[in-house]
Amino acid sequence: MADALPPAPLLQVRNLRIDLPTRAGLLHAVRGIDLDIARGETLGLVGESGCGKSLTALSLLRLQPSAARVSADTLAFDGADLLRASERQVNALRGNRVAMVFQEPMTALNPTFTIGQQLTAVYRAHRRDGARAARARALELLERVGISEPVVRLGQYPHELSGGMRQRVLIAMALMCEPELIVADEPTTALDVTVQKQILELLRTLQRDLGLAVLLITHDLGVVAHYTDRVAVMYAGEIVESGATAEVLGRPGHPYTRGLLASIPRVHARAGAGRLPVIAGVVPALTEVPAACVFAPRCTYAAEICRTRAPALLPHLGTRLRRCHAPFETTP
Amino acid sequence: MLVLLLRRAGLAIMVALSVSMLCFILSNVAVDPALALAGDSPTEADLQALRERYKLDRPLPERYAAYLARLVAGDLGTSQLTGEPVARMLADRIGVTASLALAAILLALAIALPAGVAAAANRGGWTDRVISFVVAVVQALPGFWAALLLIIAFGVKLRWLPISGSGTLAHFVLPTVALSLYALPALTRLTRSGMVQALDADYIRTARAMGLPARAILFKNALRNALLPVVSLGAVQFGFMLGGSIVIESIFAIHGIGYLAWQSMIRSDMPVIQAVVLMISLTYIVLTFLSDVLNTALDPRLKRGAA
Amino acid sequence: MKIRRLGFHAGLAILVLLALVAVFGPMLLPQDPFTQSLGQRLAQPFWHDRTLAAHPLGTDQLGRDYLARIVYGARISLAIGVAVVLVSGFIGITLGLIAGYAGGVADAIISFIINTRISMPIVLAALAIVSVTGNSLTMVILVLGLLLWDHFAVVARSAAMQLRRADYVTAARALGCSHLHILFREILPNIRGPLLVIATVEMAHAILVEAALSFLGLGVPAPFPSWGLMLSEAKSFMFFSPWLIALPGAALLLLVLGINLVGDGLRTRKEH
Numbered sequence: 001m002a003d004a005l006p007p008a009p010l011l012q013v014r015n016l017r018i019d020l021p022t023r024a025g026l027l028h029a030v031r032g033i034d035l036d037i038a039r040g041e042t043l044g045l046v047g048e049s050g051c052g053k054s055l056t057a058l059s060l061l062r063l064q065p066s067a068a069r070v071s072a073d074t075l076a077f078d079g080a081d082l083l084r085a086s087e088r089q090v091n092a093l094r095g096n097r098v099a100m101v102f103q104e105p106m107t108a109l110n111p112t113f114t115i116g117q118q119l120t121a122v123y124r125a126h127r128r129d130g131a132r133a134a135r136a137r138a139l140e141l142l143e144r145v146g147i148s149e150p151v152v153r154l155g156q157y158p159h160e161l162s163g164g165m166r167q168r169v170l171i172a173m174a175l176m177c178e179p180e181l182i183v184a185d186e187p188t189t190a191l192d193v194t195v196q197k198q199i200l201e202l203l204r205t206l207q208r209d210l211g212l213a214v215l216l217i218t219h220d221l222g223v224v225a226h227y228t229d230r231v232a233v234m235y236a237g238e239i240v241e242s243g244a245t246a247e248v249l250g251r252p253g254h255p256y257t258r259g260l261l262a263s264i265p266r267v268h269a270r271a272g273a274g275r276l277p278v279i280a281g282v283v284p285a286l287t288e289v290p291a292a293c294v295f296a297p298r299c300t301y302a303a304e305i306c307r308t309r310a311p312a313l314l315p316h317l318g319t320r321l322r323r324c325h326a327p328f329e330t331t332p
Numbered sequence: 333m334l335v336l337l338l339r340r341a342g343l344a345i346m347v348a349l350s351v352s353m354l355c356f357i358l359s360n361v362a363v364d365p366a367l368a369l370a371g372d373s374p375t376e377a378d379l380q381a382l383r384e385r386y387k388l389d390r391p392l393p394e395r396y397a398a399y400l401a402r403l404v405a406g407d408l409g410t411s412q413l414t415g416e417p418v419a420r421m422l423a424d425r426i427g428v429t430a431s432l433a434l435a436a437i438l439l440a441l442a443i444a445l446p447a448g449v450a451a452a453a454n455r456g457g458w459t460d461r462v463i464s465f466v467v468a469v470v471q472a473l474p475g476f477w478a479a480l481l482l483i484i485a486f487g488v489k490l491r492w493l494p495i496s497g498s499g500t501l502a503h504f505v506l507p508t509v510a511l512s513l514y515a516l517p518a519l520t521r522l523t524r525s526g527m528v529q530a531l532d533a534d535y536i537r538t539a540r541a542m543g544l545p546a547r548a549i550l551f552k553n554a555l556r557n558a559l560l561p562v563v564s565l566g567a568v569q570f571g572f573m574l575g576g577s578i579v580i581e582s583i584f585a586i587h588g589i590g591y592l593a594w595q596s597m598i599r600s601d602m603p604v605i606q607a608v609v610l611m612i613s614l615t616y617i618v619l620t621f622l623s624d625v626l627n628t629a630l631d632p633r634l635k636r637g638a639a
Numbered sequence: 640m641k642i643r644r645l646g647f648h649a650g651l652a653i654l655v656l657l658a659l660v661a662v663f664g665p666m667l668l669p670q671d672p673f674t675q676s677l678g679q680r681l682a683q684p685f686w687h688d689r690t691l692a693a694h695p696l697g698t699d700q701l702g703r704d705y706l707a708r709i710v711y712g713a714r715i716s717l718a719i720g721v722a723v724v725l726v727s728g729f730i731g732i733t734l735g736l737i738a739g740y741a742g743g744v745a746d747a748i749i750s751f752i753i754n755t756r757i758s759m760p761i762v763l764a765a766l767a768i769v770s771v772t773g774n775s776l777t778m779v780i781l782v783l784g785l786l787l788w789d790h791f792a793v794v795a796r797s798a799a800m801q802l803r804r805a806d807y808v809t810a811a812r813a814l815g816c817s818h819l820h821i822l823f824r825e826i827l828p829n830i831r832g833p834l835l836v837i838a839t840v841e842m843a844h845a846i847l848v849e850a851a852l853s854f855l856g857l858g859v860p861a862p863f864p865s866w867g868l869m870l871s872e873a874k875s876f877m878f879f880s881p882w883l884i885a886l887p888g889a890a891l892l893l894l895v896l897g898i899n900l901v902g903d904g905l906r907t908r909k910e911h
Contacts (some may be wrong), residue, residue: 063541095542102541107534112556122542173542343754350755358771468646468903472895474847476854477870477888480877488878575760579851593763594855597770609759609767617758 009036010181010213011060011098014074018055018237021067025287029055029068031237034313035215037181042207042214044228044245046221046260050283052237053217057185060215061098062090078180096126099174103186105166109158115142115169116154122176141172145202164195171202181213188223200227221260225249233257236283236294239313243320253322255299293325301326337625344621351613352403356396359606360388403610409603411596418607421592429581429588432504433573436511440519441566443512448523448562453550455528463520471517475576479510479583507584514576515569522565526558533557560627567623571616647904653897661717664710670694672711672864676702684882699869699883700876708864709890715865716846716894719780723845724838726784731791732834736822738792739799746796753792761786761844762851769857779858783845790837798830832905839902843895850891866891 018030030052037043045053058064060075062082075082077098082090094100102108110118119141120134127133135154142150145168158166167187174182184203188196204227207214216228224231224245231249232242233256241254252258259279281298293299296306305325316322383389390398402409408418451463486506530536531554539549574589581590589608596604665671670693683690684697684705691698696706738749768782802808803826811821850867852858859865861872866887873883 061541063537091543091545093543094540095544100541102534102538104534108538110535110539110553110557113553121539121544121548125542125544125548170538173538343751346751347754347758350751351758354755354759358767468899469892469896472843472892472899474850474867474870474888474891474895476851476867477884477891480870480874480884480888484877484881484884572760575763578762578766579855582855593766597766597855597857600770602771605767605770609763612763613759616760620758 007039008079010039010078011035011037011215012074012076013060013072016056016059016072016075017070018052018059018064019069020055020065021069022287024285028286028289029237030059031286031289033232033234033237033239035232035239037213037215039180039213040207040211041230042204042216042228044224044231045215045217045234046219046224046231047234048219048283050285051234053234054185056234057100057183057215057217060183061094061100062087063094063100092126095122095174095179096177097179098181098183099177099179101167101170101174101182101184101187104190105163105170106190108170109166111158114155114157115161119154119169119173119176122173126177137176138172141175142169144175144206145169145172146198147172163191164198167191167195167199168202171199171206175206175210178210179212181215182207183215183217185217186219187216189218189220196223203227221249221264233260237286238294238323239321240295240324241316241320241322243316243322247317247320251317253316253320254324255301255326256295259298259300293323337628340621340624344617348614348617351617352400352610353396355606355610355613356399358609359602360395361392408607408611411601411604413596413599413601413604418604421604422589422607422611425588425592428586429574429577429590432507432511432581432586432588433570433577435504435508436573437515437566437570439508440512440515440569441562444516444519445523445559445562448520448558449527449550449555451520451524452527452531452554452558455531460524463524467517467520470513473513475510475514476579476583478513479506479580482506482510483583503584503586507580507586510583511573511577511580514573515566518569519562519565523558523562526561527554530554530557564623564627567619567626568616571612571619574612574615644904646900647908650897650900650902650904653893654901657713657894657897658717660710661713665707665714668704668707668710670704670707672703672707673862674703678702681876681880681883683880684886687882696886697880697882700872703864705882705886708869709866709886712864712866712869712887712890713894715776715859715863716849716891719776719783719849719859720842720846720898722780723783723787723849724842726780727786727788727841727845728791728834728838730784731788732795732827734788735792735795735797736799736826739796739801740803740818740822740826742800742803749792749796753789753796756786756789759786762848765848765852766855766857769852774852774857774860776859776863779849779852783848787841787845787848790841791834794833794837795830798833799826802826802829836902836906839898839905843898843902846891846895846898 013033013035015032015034016030017028017032020027020029033052033056035043035045035056045056047053055064055068059068059070060082062070064070072083077093082093109115113121116135116138119138120131123129123134123137124131138154139150142153147153147165147168153161153165153169158169161169171187182203187203188199191199200223203214203216206212216223218224228245230243231245232239233248233254234240235256241248241252241257243253248257249261252261256279259277262277263279265276279298284294284297286294291310292308293302293306293311296302299306303325309325311323311325313321313323388395406419408422410417411421414421447463447467451460454460483506531550533554536549536554539553544553576590577588578590578594580586581588582594585591589612592604593608593612595601596608676698679691679694679698679702680700682694682698682702685695687697694704694706696704696709698705699708734749734752738746738753764786765779765782769778772778772782799822805825808821808825811825816824849858849865850870853865853867854871856871859868861868869887870884873880873887877884
């Protein structure tokens with residue numbers, strides 16, 4: 001161990017818990033997850049809808065719904081503690097050093113303001129440079145995200161742009177103040193397939209050019225495979241597996257990950273290869289913390305121990321982590 | 333958009349025509365005009381003479397057409413009581429009523445907008461509950477009772493303000509306050525619900541995520557979206573107040589259109605009644621139409637057409 | 640959320656109380672609202688010094704017992720409120736259902752009628768009509784019923800328009816059900832909620848407009864103790880006998896507030 005210690009992660013989350021009061025009781029939406037994102041790396045957070053990934057993303061910037069109760073052992077950005085920070089301090093980070101891009105570009109922009117007005121508003125909220133500098137920056141970024149005729153666009157209203165263009169504008173908005181981390185919550189799910197690829201390529205280019213760290217939240221393993229360095233797989237409020245993307249997807253160590261991979265339709269599959277495998281059952285809503293493995297009811301490898309003891313998140317094959325009782329070292 | 337407006341304008345004109353028809357029916361069919369003109373115990377010969385003189389024996393459609401022709405020429409008939417031309421009576425008094433209604437709607441907006449914003453920003457909290465409760469009480473308040481209470485409180489007990497007549501500006505304070513109470517609940521509720529909807533919108537989440545200051549989010553981003561329907565409603569309420577001012581004007585002895593309407597109704601001065609109803613309805617139709625135009629013109633989504 | 644429930648129950652309590660007062664009150668009272676007693680004019684209510692035992696809420700300018708008049712006034716207001724809602728509801732729902740369900744020319748005509756009706760301010764139109772036909776209790780109910788139906792019509796129309804394409808309606812047609820059957824059995828029950836809310840709104844509206852009409856002398860005729868009329872009669876005496884306007888006005892406020900709270904409660908309950 002003669003190498004220097006790796007630099008401290010840009011974002012560090014330990015034991016994040018989020019509870020939502022509902023009519024049926026207290027819903028434990030996120031049950032103790034850890035996340036690390038280093039500078040310049042892309043971490044994918046993947047899982048089905050309802051597993052708590054969006055809530056996790058929102059809670060990083062204290063944007064969760066007011067009814068939600070968030071707690072954690074650690075929530076730190078570049079060393080600064082976000083848990084005990086004041087609203088003003090967190091607001092100073094938002095759109096400035098950490099920026100979010102959301103899923104629905106069609107409704108994420110204010111219909112009564114022009115693109116230019118909305119872009120410059122972000123800049124001027126955090127910088128004292130004045131209107132001209134803000135406008136110049138907006139133009140620069142509109143070009144960078146690949147929007148044609150940026151000068152014209154500045155004066156247009158959101159409804160005059162297509163969905164793909166609006167998402168580019170939102171990415172530009174996120175970049176206005178040169179953030180260090182971008183949290184992208186399903187940024188392409190609501191877009192056409194062709195546009196999806198463009199947007200993801202754009203994100204990757206920007207990340208490389210600007211040295212951004214990205215937390216990419218998605219349910220699409222294909223996206224994860226091509227655009228992330230590391231991945232964390234989430235299920236029912238917990239991380240069940242994490243590690244370098246190539247390794248996790250190449251040799252999945254958790255039955256859920258395996259199931260997800262198996263259910264991706266393959267274009268070149270042989271005809272007559274059989275029905276597309278699905279993971280039976282649905283994600284449980286958690287008003288009680290189970291004593292057993294949450295995935296056991298849907299797991300094809302479940303054994304007796306899985307139904308009586310919840311597995312802990314343990315190291316697996318070096319730098320990976322997984323939460324499972326079953327041994328998967330050697331099987332492909 | 334122009335096509336839409338033309339269609340609305342056409343509809344408005346047709347509605348205006350049907351209102352004029354109803355007014356005509358009211359004054360010429362529901363009641364025998366000859367009887368009304370004749371005075372005390374007319375004989376059949378008297379009535380017949382009157383009918384011939386005023387062409388009341390012509391078929392109804394003809395009389396209606398003549399009536400319309402007179403309207404367009406600006407002739408609203410003459411008062412049965414004073415013999416004055418009704419058009420002049422209305423023109424003399426419209427200023428008073430219009431200023432009263434305008435002052436009242438501005439006052440109502442000045443209270444309703446901040447109250448609605450405060451309630452929405454504090455949704456579910458104490459500010460919201462108190463404001464909603466006050467709104468509920470004002471909505472249940474009979475307008476004329478509120479006026480009487482205002483008179484007792486400010487006119488008599490405290491002796492701050494005059495309580496009748498329309499001489500000075502001070503004379504208008506209590507009537508304005510009383511009249512504004514009619515529009516206050518609806519405007520406050522609409523502001524609140526518009527703000528609540530706006531604050532729930534995705535673009536507000538974007539604004540928050542971009543670190544915009546809270547006050548800017550509230551007043552610039554959210555309010556701008558909520559304002560439009562409120563202003564439209566304000567225009568409509570203004571027209572509504574022109575009709576509702578009858579009660580207020582009669583209590584405070586303000587000699588406007590409403591007062592005139594009431595006096596003529598008590599004394600069955602048919603031409604005046606008919607003219608007042610028609611005029612106020614037409615104003616209401618025009619204001620509703622203008623409010624439609626306002627809505628269409630100010631919504632950027634409708635201005636340039638969706639992409 | 641709890642406050643809404645509280646509002647609804649408070650409103651309901653008020654309404655039940657006033658309904659009981661209206662129905663049973665006049666029977667239980669020793670005095671009647673019409674007997675004049677000029678020797679006992681303007682007696683003060685029990686919270687003042689010089690009260691008369693026989694008149695706990697004082698007397699008006701003609702010596703009539705105020706408690707009796709207030710109680711009787713409750714009967715008038717509630718009766719008018721309910722009657723007007725029945726008339727206007729019938730007119731509005733019928734027109735609205737026809738317009739929404741049949742569409743086409745019928746819809747165009749009825750929508751035009753609705754637009755015309757909306758263009759006339761209610762108090763003004765009511766006053767104008769009553770000044771021509773003369774004022775009586777029946778007349779007031781009829782006129783208000785003919786003027787307050789538009790909200791019913793708009794809601795019924797839009798609901799019928801939406802629901803006529805619903806699957807269960809198509810299924811009913813396929814089974815050979817008549818249009819009337821569909822309107823009454825399939826569509827109407829589905830809009831009960833919103834219609835009930837509108838019924839409360841219009842009931843409150845009717846009570847307030849009737850009070851305004853009576854206040855102006857063109858509503859319920861004297862000597863009936865309509866609260867609005869009582870306020871008008873008391874105007875000249877209000878400086879020295881403030882209870883004469885405090886009581887009827889407060890009664891109106893309470894009744895309308897109760898109705899509004901119930902309506903709001905129904906609206907919120909429906910949203911869940």
